[in-house]
Amino acid sequence: MTTVFIDERKTKYLDRPYGRVSRKKLKSKLLEGCISGGVRFHEAKVWEIQHEEFESSITCDDGTQLKANLIVDASGFSSPFIEYDKPRNHGYQIAHGILAEVDSHPYDLDKMVLMDWRDSHLGNEPYLRESSSRFPTFMYAMPFSSNLIFLEETSLVSRPMLSYSEVKRRMVARLRHLGIRVTRVLEEEKCLIPMGGPLLKIPQSLMAVGGTSGIVHPSTGYMVARTLGLAPALAAVIAECLGSARMIRGRPLHQRVWAGLWPVERRCTREFYAFGMETLLKLDLNGTRRFFDAFFNLNPYYWHGFLSSRLSLGELAMLSVSLFGHASNLSRLDILTKCPVPLVKMVGSLALETI
Ligand SMILES: Cc1cc2nc3c(=O)[nH]c(=O)nc-3n(C[C@H](O)[C@H](O)[C@H](O)COP(=O)(O)OP(=O)(O)OC[C@H]3O[C@@H](n4cnc5c(N)ncnc54)[C@H](O)[C@@H]3O)c2cc1C
Missing domain, CATH: 3.50.50.60 (FAD/NAD(P)-binding domain)
Structure with a gap:
């Protein structure tokens, strides 16, 4: 089970399991495959x-x-x-993560936290609130026990890139507010992924x-x-x-x-996913919350397929119509006022791909 905290009042529970990949084991498995296939290094x-x-x-x-x-x-x-x-002109995902031993944490042990968009931790940090409202970050958390947890403050996408120190400051403020006292950092990771x-x-x-x-x-x-x-x-x-x-x-x-x-179909679907990124880049914290509120209300076939890049172009078009149908009036207004330019760009790119 997975949790998405939309804001202080609204939480969504998604029937979607998550797992953590062991980098060492994955690398060993791939290398074993190479060795048994006669690859020379x-x-x-x-x-x-x-x-x-x-x-x-x-x-x-x-x-x-x-x-x-x-x-x-x-x-x-x-x-x-x-x-x-x-x-x-990539967007960038930037995140600061720690696998940490903690005194305690408030997250359910049997649930992965895909996104925690709550921002009450910024009540005492006005200097962080303004930038957080415009360039939001969320907490991604995977509890392993009541004292061991992976925590990652994440900027889903920004352009120009949100500064790493800003992401870290927000994480410190969030942990303080949640009462999470870190006793030992077992692993620390800096995530920077160019996207779109x-x-x-x-x-x-x-x-x-x-x-x-x-x-x-x-x-x-x-x-x-x-x-x-x-x-x-x-x-x-x-x-x-x-x-x-x-x-x-x-x-x-x-x-x-x-x-x-x-193949052409995959290039076209990528244009669509890139349109999704351009849309997210235009949304502030409240717009992002409204977007994900509507997104996770979709038929799970669509949001599962979107997150795992499995939808065809026709299905992505259906997803857009359905998303508009599920969206609140404010979210529809966001889509209508902020998306025309990315939409025109996407249509232009789709036309170029299919000519
Ligand atoms: C903290 C973090 C969390 C992430 N979480 C996720 C996640 O949950 N899900 C997900 O799907 N992705 C995630 N990603 C992204 C994912 O890790 C990357 O997309 C992936 O590692 C890219 O794999 P790669 O093999 O293409 O490149 P890399 O992993 O960067 O490997 C490239 C290799 O090439 C070597 N190399 C580079 N230049 C040369 C050269 N000139 N000659 C020889 N060798 C060279 C490098 O040393 C390196 O070993 C995360 C990334 C980070 C940093």
Whole structure:
């Protein structure tokens, strides 16, 4: 069960389980898969990548040169090797999180807190309230026991990016107000995820996977589960092209593999999710609360599908109509007054994708 605190008076309970991924175990599992598949490793930093018509080569910082028919870049959001043909204007998710031992906390032990939008903790902190009303943050909390909890103050999306120190100050104020006294910080994490913005150049000679491939959900920042879900199909396209029977190389290869990751329908749905992000960027704290109040009133098929990037373009259109139907009058006013520009941009991008 998952909880969303819309404000001091309204709480939603969602029938949606959450889990915490062990980075170590996930990495071990992926490495074991590579080893059993005969992957050979070379540990070094990639310095330069050069492309010729049918072959690419990598120069590493240890001087090693490696050649391949296809290079797949999995080096994360700030890869210098991936090309863009449109100006990049990402939004950013920024968060400060701690896995901490605490004296006590007020959250239910059997529920994950997806979003706590309450802001009564700012009653005594007027210097934080003004910026929090315009650029809201929420608490994401996963209690493991009455004394062990993961807490993360999160700015869902901002542009320009909300400062990290501001996020930390808000978290301190919130914990003080909730009476949570941290006795030991076991893990601390700084989260910075670029989201949305135009998709990279498709196709290009370098293939991408993960954070560098544009696959991060533009409205939530989620990416890991989606990449794991898409990886087998992408690997199958690469294997089919490079397999001895087909011998597809060069531009036809790049076109096939990029179409495997970003078919037209998926590019169109990404435009829609990016529209969701642009809408969130325009909402203040009260607008955001009204938005999520309506969003989590939708048929769970729609909000589950939206959060996990599973909806088709037609279903996303249905979601929008239904969201408008569920929205309060003030929320409808937000949508009508704040969304036209992002909406026009989305329609323009959809037209470009489908021409
Ligand atoms: C605190 C935090 C919480 C998050 N929570 C979630 C969540 O709940 N759900 C979710 O889906 N996502 C979450 N994310 C986002 C998720 O972690 C990222 O989207 C994901 O890690 C990106 O994976 P990646 O493999 O593409 O890149 P990375 O994890 O950044 O890995 C890239 C790797 O490439 C290496 N590398 C970089 N440059 C080079 C080079 N030149 N040569 C060789 N190697 C290089 C790096 O050292 C690194 O090992 C979170 C992120 C953070 C920081």
